[in-house]
């Protein structure tokens with residue numbers, strides 16, 4: 001039921017800027033400053049944003065609107081004078097010779113028209129004089145400045161707070177797309193090439209699959225994956241991550257190869273730096289908006305995430321005349337895409353237990369189309385996100401909690417899991433109650449707790465089941481880890497087979513794996529049942545019946561013909577399971593499987609372990625990946 005309230009009854013955060021008294025404005029300015037700074041820290045330093053970009057932009061705009069109305073509130077500490085957060089302490093710092101500023105944002109066509117008009121007014125251009133702009137996709141990655149001296153890459157830094165960034169030189173050198181030496185004509189003695197480090201969508205999905213396989217946290221989106229990968233203290237981890245780069249700007253330069261924006265960017269391309277092929281020139285707002293729509297239509301098909309289109313005055317002499325205002329150049333504008341959002345009703349909150357015992361709340365929604373995709377589930381991130389108050393006490397969504405029955409705004413951006421981003425408070429039904437996040441695991445009933453990091457004293461945002469092996473969800477995960485390449489490296493016992501053996505009650509704990517030979521018939525039957533199920537599924541999908549069905553007793557398992565232990569008296573039915581890496585009893589017959597008895601030293605398949613002969617694992621092992 002919509003309620004109308006007088007402005008004075010409402011909390012400050014809900015009052016429009018125009019109605020604020022000077023005292024209220026100061027209080028609201030301070031509150032926003034704190035909230036934005038907290039979000040900045042999460043975004044820039046922890047790569048774990050707790051609000052959407054659109055919400056963040058809204059906070060930022062409100063903050064700037066207050067400063068516009070009450071200029072006295074702006075001081076040197078004002079966020080309007082800063083870009084992002086200070087660099088993380090663990091990296092060495094690099095001071096940018098020319099600051100890396102961020103661009104002013106626009107969300108509507110009118111703002112783009114006004115931008116072009118403003119530039120023309122500032123330059124005092126006659127109506128008939130042409131003014132060219134570049135228009136290029138805004139890559140959703142991590143800005144980076146690459147310093148080349150005499151054509152050689154000497155250092156690389158993140159944006160950081162705009163004036164000082166993190167030294168990521170060693171990591172940037174592992175990015176194959178970034179040349180260590182610039183080739184061709186007109187390479188200046190010194191130039192800071194600026195651009196975006198990003199991860200393409202396919203590589204992002206593959207990385208998350210590996211993270212999941214390794215039981216590590218998933219990245220929320222390609223941007224976070226790129227940031228998390230670039231800002232690794234161990235550059236070997238960065239090297240294993242498929243990062244890419246687009247060059248689109250520059251900082252300090254001893255000379256420039258052209259006198260236009262597009263000319264310099266094309267020179268970058270000729271020197272061997274990757275540049276974006278969708279950069280064009282346009283002569284007016286209509287041309288810019290046409291390119292904006294064209295790129296918007298291509299967005300889903302592009303291999304990388306973008307969040308808008310950037311317009312820049314093409315002539316560099318005009319850029320210099322236009323200069324800067326506050327934290328942004330007057331000659332450039334970032335025209336952002338609206339996030340794809342829709343409104344629906346939250347019917348229930350389901351708690352899912354991850355394989356590591358993490359309790360994750362999932363919103364069950366009345367199905368709604370969001371940008372052409374029907375969404376009925378969306379992530380609610382964690383307990384604090386539902387409560388509307390972060391672990392650090394900072395408000396999320398202005399402190400509004402999420403309740404079952406609420407009308408909520410759901411957002412889908414790129415390949416990211418849809419998320420609930422806000423609550424339509426006016427539509428909250430009577431009698432709703434704050435959601436009580438369970439203190440017990442819904443799978444096994446064990447106590448679920450939020451651990452406190454003894455070093456930082458910070459409480460984990462994630463509540464975890466303490467059930468350990470009692471918990472089916474966790475037991476399977478532990479078994480998977482036990483069998484994985486990094487642990488006991490048991491051939492044939494991949495994720496799928498672990499689940500199969502767990503469900504068949506054959507393996508509930510790691511020790512059961514080594515007693516499987518006692519349950520050969522059951523094991524064989526479990527695999528046969530699974531194969532039969534798959535075959536039936538294939539028949540149902542293809543509509544084709546199998547031609548030759550082998551009698552069960554005639555079937556063979558891959559590799560069973562090779563005796564796992566090499567002993568003639570081994571009569572056990574041999575499952576496709578073999579342990580490698582450390583000496584042990586044969587997992588099929590219990591016989592001595594060879595090896596030197598030392599244990600613990602990592603080995604490849606052919607060294608130690610079962611002496612029945614090595615064969616390649618059925619699936620490729622996960623690549624080393626870390627946070």
Ligand SMILES: [Zn+2]
Nearest residue numbers: 441444465471
């Ligand atoms: Zn549990």
